[in-house]
Amino acid sequence: MRASLTLLCCLLALASLSGAEPDQHQKLFDEAKRVVHGLRENVLPAPNPDGETEEDLLQAMAHGDKAIDPAFYRRLDLDAVTDRLLPVLDRSFRSENVGGAIATCRLFLVRGHKLCLEGKVAEGQAWLLKAHRMARRPEADGSLLRLYTAIALENIAL
Numbered sequence: 001m002r003a004s005l006t007l008l009c010c011l012l013a014l015a016s017l018s019g020a021e022p023d024q025h026q027k028l029f030d031e032a033k034r035v036v037h038g039l040r041e042n043v044l045p046a047p048n049p050d051g052e053t054e055e056d057l058l059q060a061m062a063h064g065d066k067a068i069d070p071a072f073y074r075r076l077d078l079d080a081v082t083d084r085l086l087p088v089l090d091r092s093f094r095s096e097n098v099g100g101a102i103a104t105c106r107l108f109l110v111r112g113h114k115l116c117l118e119g120k121v122a123e124g125q126a127w128l129l130k131a132h133r134m135a136r137r138p139e140a141d142g143s144l145l146r147l148y149t150a151i152a153l154e155n156i157a158l
Contacts, residue, residue: 025091028084029100035081036103061113062106062156068114082111082127089133095145102149105134105156132157 039054060066085104088097108131115124135153 025088026096026100028088029097029104031081032085032100032103032107035076036106058110059106062109064109064113068110068117070114073110073114078107078111078114082107086130089130095143098145098149101134101153102156105131105153108134109157128157 036055036058039058042054044052044054044057054072057066057069057072061068085107088101088104091097108127112124112127112129112131115121115127118124132154135150135157
């Protein structure tokens with residue numbers, strides 16, 4: 001966990017150094033980051049000895065470590081959020097999108113797990129594969145940052 005957090009921090013720092021112009025889908029990546037990072041301040045109710053936040057809960061649900069909380073899912077309106085994020089799947093990698101790509105990947109995974117739990121396995125698998133596809137978007141530039149991001153996204157999706 002600490003190693004992946006360190007990797008993420010390094011990727012985000014490198015991404016902020018990039019002078020590239022934002023692509024037209026930057027707003028979508030920013031929305032994904034807002035949804036995920038907006039949960040950091042919300043500490044889960046007691047009993048919560050580790051002081052976990054709603055962001056931790058979302059991450060645990062995305063990774064399959066905790067069951068999907070339907071009320072939490074509905075409150076975030078994750079069906080609508082993930083539907084809006086679909087266009088990012090066909091965009092080439094840009095270094096300023098690293099944080100948004102990771103957030104988007106986790107949101108796709110949560111939706112996939114939810115659908116599988118509802119018995120909609122084929123549809124759920126399709127959403128799980130969208131998270132995997134985030135690591136393998138077209139037009140990769142072959143940069144080291146792109147490679148590290150792909151590895152991180154693929155590990156999250158797996």
